[in-house]
Amino acid sequence: MGISRRNFLIRSAALAGAAVVGSITKVRAGQTPDSRGEGYGVLIDTTFCNGCRKCEWACNEWNKNPNQPIKAYENKSVFETYRRTHAHTFTVVNRFINPLNAEPVYVKKQCMHCQDPACVSACFVEAFTKTGRGAVIYNPDVCVGCRYCMIACPFDIPAYEYHEPVSPGVTKCTLCYDRIRRDGGLPACVEVCPTETLRFGPRKELIAVAHERIRNNLKKYVDYVYGEHEVGGTSWLYLSAVPFEEIGLRQDLGTRPIPDTGKGFMFMVKVLEIVAAWPLVFAAFHAIARLRKKNADTRVSADDKNAEEHDRKS
Amino acid sequence: MQKNMTEKADSSSWVRKKIFMGMTFREYLKSCVTLTNGIAALILIVSVPVMIYRLVYGLGPSTNLSDTNPWGIWIGIDVLSGIALAAGGLVIGTAYYLFGMKEYHHFVRPAILTSLLGYLFAVLGLLFDLGRYYRLPYPMVVSFGLSSIMFLIAWHFALYIMVLFVEWSPALWEWLNMRKARQWFSRMAVWATVFGVIIAGGHQSALGALFLIAPGKLHPLWYSELLPLYFLISAIIAGLSIVIFESALTRRIFTEKVEHFDSGRFDRLTISLGKASSAALFTYFFLKLLGLAHAHTWPLLSTPYGFWFLFEMLACVLLPAFLFAYGVRYRNAKVTRWTALLAITGIVLNRVNTSIIAFNWNAPERYYPLWSEVVITVGIITMAVIAFRWIVNRMAILHEHPDYESSH
Numbered sequence: 045m046g047i048s049r050r051n052f053l054i055r056s057a058a059l060a061g062a063a064v065v066g067s068i069t070k071v072r073a074g075q076t077p078d079s080r081g082e083g084y085g086v087l088i089d090t091t092f093c094n095g096c097r098k099c100e101w102a103c104n105e106w107n108k109n110p111n112q113p114i115k116a117y118e119n120k121s122v123f124e125t126y127r128r129t130h131a132h133t134f135t136v137v138n139r140f141i142n143p144l145n146a147e148p149v150y151v152k153k154q155c156m157h158c159q160d161p162a163c164v165s166a167c168f169v170e171a172f173t174k175t176g177r178g179a180v181i182y183n184p185d186v187c188v189g190c191r192y193c194m195i196a197c198p199f200d201i202p203a204y205e206y207h208e209p210v211s212p213g214v215t216k217c218t219l220c221y222d223r224i225r226r227d228g229g230l231p232a233c234v235e236v237c238p239t240e241t242l243r244f245g246p247r248k249e250l251i252a253v254a255h256e257r258i259r260n261n262l263k264k265y266v267d268y269v270y271g272e273h274e275v276g277g278t279s280w281l282y283l284s285a286v287p288f289e290e291i292g293l294r295q296d297l298g299t300r301p302i303p304d305t306g307k308g309f310m311f312m313v314k315v316l317e318i319v320a321a322w323p324l325v326f327a328a329f330h331a332i333a334r335l336r337k338k339n340a341d342t343r344v345s346a347d348d349k350n351a352e353e354h355d356r357k358s
Numbered sequence: 359m360q361k362n363m364t365e366k367a368d369s370s371s372w373v374r375k376k377i378f379m380g381m382t383f384r385e386y387l388k389s390c391v392t393l394t395n396g397i398a399a400l401i402l403i404v405s406v407p408v409m410i411y412r413l414v415y416g417l418g419p420s421t422n423l424s425d426t427n428p429w430g431i432w433i434g435i436d437v438l439s440g441i442a443l444a445a446g447g448l449v450i451g452t453a454y455y456l457f458g459m460k461e462y463h464h465f466v467r468p469a470i471l472t473s474l475l476g477y478l479f480a481v482l483g484l485l486f487d488l489g490r491y492y493r494l495p496y497p498m499v500v501s502f503g504l505s506s507i508m509f510l511i512a513w514h515f516a517l518y519i520m521v522l523f524v525e526w527s528p529a530l531w532e533w534l535n536m537r538k539a540r541q542w543f544s545r546m547a548v549w550a551t552v553f554g555v556i557i558a559g560g561h562q563s564a565l566g567a568l569f570l571i572a573p574g575k576l577h578p579l580w581y582s583e584l585l586p587l588y589f590l591i592s593a594i595i596a597g598l599s600i601v602i603f604e605s606a607l608t609r610r611i612f613t614e615k616v617e618h619f620d621s622g623r624f625d626r627l628t629i630s631l632g633k634a635s636s637a638a639l640f641t642y643f644f645l646k647l648l649g650l651a652h653a654h655t656w657p658l659l660s661t662p663y664g665f666w667f668l669f670e671m672l673a674c675v676l677l678p679a680f681l682f683a684y685g686v687r688y689r690n691a692k693v694t695r696w697t698a699l700l701a702i703t704g705i706v707l708n709r710v711n712t713s714i715i716a717f718n719w720n721a722p723e724r725y726y727p728l729w730s731e732v733v734i735t736v737g738i739i740t741m742a743v744i745a746f747r748w749i750v751n752r753m754a755i756l757h758e759h760p761d762y763e764s765s766h
Contacts, residue, residue, distance in 0.1 A: 130425055166571055168509035169501040186501040189489020191428035192508050196571040200721075203425045204489065209416035212489040297574050306507050309567040309586050313510065313560045320559070324552045327456040331548050334458060 083159075083178025084224060085247035085271075085279035086234060087254055088152055090291065091264060092241040095123065095137055095150035099233035099242065103135045103154075106220060106232035126292070129153065131205045134217040135233060140291045149284070151291045152233070152241070155180065155201045155217035156271060157279035158301070165303030166196035171214070178247060178279040179219035187213055198275055198297050219279065247279055254283055276301030376533065379751060398740050405737025408730050412486055420730045427725035429487075429713055435735055436483025438565055438709035442589070443702065444476025445597030446604070447522055448558040455551040461627060467529060467755045468608060469601050471746065474522040477515065479742040486734055507567050514561035521554040532759040533752060540762070562593040569712055577716035579658050579667040582649040585712075591642045596705040598635040602628055602698035608756060615756040625691035632694035635701060636682035643675045663719060670711060674704025 097117040104111035109132040123139035135154035142149050157180045164172040164180065171187040174180050189212055194202045205212040220231035224244070234242040243250065254269040270282035275297050282293060289295050378386035412420040423430050450469040453459040485491045497503065497512040524546050531540035566589025569576050582588065609616055609624070650656055658664050678701040685694035714725060727735075750756060 128425065162571055165505045166508065168497045168503040168506040168512055170503040171501075186493075186496060187490065188493045188496050189491075190487075190508065191489070192506075192568070194425065194428040195568075195575070195717075198572075198574045200426065204417075204423075204428060206421075206423060207416060207418035208489075209414060209418075210490075212416060294574065302571055302573075303505065305570040305573060306567060308583075309564070309570060310505070310507065310510065312586075313564065317556050317560055320556055321552075324456065324555055328548045328552045331455055331458060335548075 083176060083247055083279060084219075084245065085157070085178055085250050085281060086219075086231065087243045087245070087250040087281045087283065089241055089243075089257070089283045090149055090151050091283065091285050092239045093137070093150040093152065094239055095120070095139060095148065096238065097122075097137050098236045098238065099152060100133075100135055100137060102232040102236035103217070104133070106223075107134060107218075109133065123148075127153075129155075129201055129203050129216065131203045131207070131215050133203075134215065138292060140286070142286050143290060144286070149286055149291055151282075151284075151293070153292070154233075154280070155219070156199050156274075157217075157219050158275055159277040159279070160275070160301035160303055162196040162198060162275070162302035163193035163202060165306065166192045168192070175221060175225075177219075177221065177224055179221040179224065180216075181218055181221050182214055182216065184211075184213040189213075196302065198294075198302055247277075247281075250281055254281055257283060270295075273299040275299070276304075376752065398744055401736060401740045405733045405740070408733045409486065409737060412730065412734060413491065417487075417489060420728065420734075422725060422728040422731065424723065424725070426718060426721050426723045427714075429717070430725055431710075431714070431727045431731050431735055432483050432487040434710045434713040435706065436738055437480050437487075438713055439706040440476055440480035440483065441562070441565060442593045442596040442705050442709060443600050444473040444480065445558070445562060445593040446601045447471075447473025447525065447597075448554060448562075449594055449597035450601055451525060451551050452555050455548050456555070461623075464624075464756075465601055465605055465627070467526070468605065468750075469597075470522060470525045471529070471749060471755055472600065472604060474519070474526050475742050475745055477519050477522060479738050479745075481515065481519075482741075483735070483738050507564050507571070511561050511564045511568070514557045514564065518554060518557050518561065521550045521557070524550040525554070529749075529753040529755055529759075532754050532762050535761075559590060563587065563590040565589050566712075569717075572717070575718050576712065577658075577663050577667075577719040578653060578655045579650070579663060580712050580716040582653060584645060584649050584652075587645065588642065588649075591638055591645065592705050592708060595635055595638045595642065595701055598631050598638065599698035599701040599705075602631050602635070602695060603702060606695045608750070612750055612756055615750065625689075628691045628694050629686055629689060632682040632697065633686045635698070636679050636686060639675055639679035639682065639701065643671065643679060646671060646675070663716065666711070666715070670704065670707055674700065674707055678704060 098114065101111065101114045101117050103109070123137075126138055127133075127136040129136060135152060137150050137152050140149045140151060141147070157174075157178055159174075161172065161174055161180050164170075164174055167187075168190070169186040169188055171183045172180055172193065173183070189204075191202075191204055191214070193214060194200075194204065202214045202216045204214055220229070220233075223229040223231060230244050231242075234244040243253070245253075251269060251272055254272075258265045258267055258269070264285055266284050266287060268288065270284065270288050270293050271278040271280055276299065282288065284291055284293075287295075374380065374382065379389075381389060408420070417423055421430060446469040450462055450465050454462050454466045481494075485494060488494065493500075497509055498516060503509045524543055527543045528540050528547070531537070531543060563586035566585035566587075569581065569585055570583070573581055605624075605628070609619070650659075659668060678697045681693060681697040681700070684690065685697060754762075
């Protein structure tokens with residue numbers, strides 16, 4: 045088996061091919077360019093919320109999660125502990141205390157539907173999609189259950205059906221995509237909200253509304269729309285009278301979309317794999333040449349000899 | 359007459375020769391009754407039912423995992439540490455096949471076998487962690503998440519396991535007495551190594567890059583843009599250390615397999631592996647310092663997490679770096695071996711810190727493994743050791759096969 049020029053070319057091409065196939069990466073993590081800064085969203089004005097938790101009830105109702113009669117949601121004792129989303133609870137309302145006047149502040153928590161979502165870029169089977177309407181939706185039919193999306197989410201939202209033995213899935217708020225995909229459809233929580241805390245609409249409009257409210261009432265609001273820039277922007281936007289840090293909304297997340305953190309690495313790996321291929325291929329040729337020289341010198345095995353003679357004849 | 363009979367017995371008893379190592383079934387069973395086998399059997403008797411329980415009843419009742427802490431020791435130890443420690447095949451394979459360091463001849467086959475088993479059992483560990491383990495091949499055949507670092511890892515794992523198989527398989531063909539296959543696979547080994555170097559570097563660093571996506575969750579002392587480089591260099595350290603430690607261990611356990619053993623030469627090679635480890639550890643240490651300087655995280659060193667970070671840096675990085683250097687300076691193979699064990703511990707600690715202890719450090723809820731998680735991890739490690747012993751006892755891993763000339 046001699047290393048002919050043809051062989052060399054074939055083998056080199058195969059290596060290069062493998063490196064390139066591995067490098068076909070989408071520049072944008074699972075979203076279409078027109079969905080950036082577009083789509084719908086919800087504006088939450090926490091100054092209006094009275095903690096009635098009807099949104100929780102409506103969410104459970106619509107998503108067929110275990111539910112209680114709406115009366116049961118008047119129970120205020122749940123506010124004693126801070127809650128997060130769980131497998132069959134896509135939204136929760138938490139109570140904080142305003143440090144200025146000791147009044148309660150109620151803050152709804154659910155998937156933020158990021159403009160450039162971490163979960164979408166984390167998922168190795170594309171189970172998440174950022175839709176043009178703004179909703180980030182999940183497809184249980186391909187999910188393998190690695191829970192990397194839960195590691196990735198900066199808002200700690202995706203939850204897991206740990207007690208589902210064979211077909212567990214990730215669960216989270218869907219922005220009621222099955223309702224809003226029709227024009228005029230509202231998310232269940234927005235529809236039920238009696239206090240105008242929640243407002244659904246095109247994200248751009250909501251941002252304008254939010255800034256207008258701040259401008260019109262500078263004394264009342266913190267001059268900041270939470271979600272406008274957080275991790276590249278989110279579809280859910282918050283207004284508050286108290287600093288966001290005090291109501292469970294982290295302000296240290298930065299404005300860089302989370303998927304960007306890994307892009308440089310993905311690119312570098314491909315570059316290095318292509319660049320490193322060549323010295324390694326030549327090192328391999330060198331190693332083989334050395335081996336053949338040694339074999340030719342010593343002629344150790346009759347098998348090898350026969351095989352080589354066979355090669356020479358053909 | 360007698361010769362005839364033995365020949366007949368031989369040909370009719372392939373199983374006896376290959377599987378029972380030349381003994382009858384009864385003799386073989388008797389030879390298996392040892393203390394270590396007893397302990398291994400006990401571990402399997404406990405862990406296999408727990409494994410089945412996990413697969414049937416799901417993650418909820420068999421783990422302490424939660425929505426806040428979705429990854430536990432199956433990721434931190436079985437996968438992240440396991441893969442780092444399986445870098446021995448990469449390190450020795452590259453030195454031997456590509457850089458022509460022929461003196462490491464005797465280290466190649468055991469190192470590659472360890473790597474192969476390391477990867478296979480890491481994937482087994484991963485299987486228990488995956489919610490829908492029966493969908494393991496999905497990223498390869500059903501749906502491609504091309505933007506995901508995990509996707510890169512999945513593909514690289516699959517390809518690298520094939521690479522390791524090609525590198526290891528000449529031992530298998532010798533055992534099965536398949537000359538043609540052995541010849542072909544031996545020739546492929548250099549190419550497999552080239553391909554292996556490219557993709558192993560990629561996925562070892564990618565395991566670190568997995569955590570780049572969680573800047574708000576991983577403690578700033580551990581989070582760094584250099585995470586991929588940290589994981590790559592520490593994997594090389596792990597690979598070198600595991601080769602030092604394991605070669606010393608197998609030399610003792612499988613004494614009868616190691617023929618023409620030259621202990622002076624062995625010590626010399628051990629020390630030069632220690633030399634490389636020392637250099638890699640110093641590089642790693644200074645890169646870690648650079649990371650601190652770059653991110654301005656010095657003040658965090660005086661917090662409880664900072665003390666823990668300093669412990670990792672000083673006791674598990676700087677100390678072994680100096681001890682390896684001491685071993686080189688004073689030609690002390692014994693110190694080198696124990697230092698390798700320390701370095702291995704340090705790398706496991708680093709992986710556990712990154713994925714569990716310093717992860718979600720500001721969440722009120724902490725994770726600690728449930729007993730069943732520990733039992734499954736111990737069970738997987740035991741299975742890997744049993745597989746290693748089974749193969750080493752039958753195939754030419756620690757010695758040359760008498761019927762085949764050295765392929766090197």
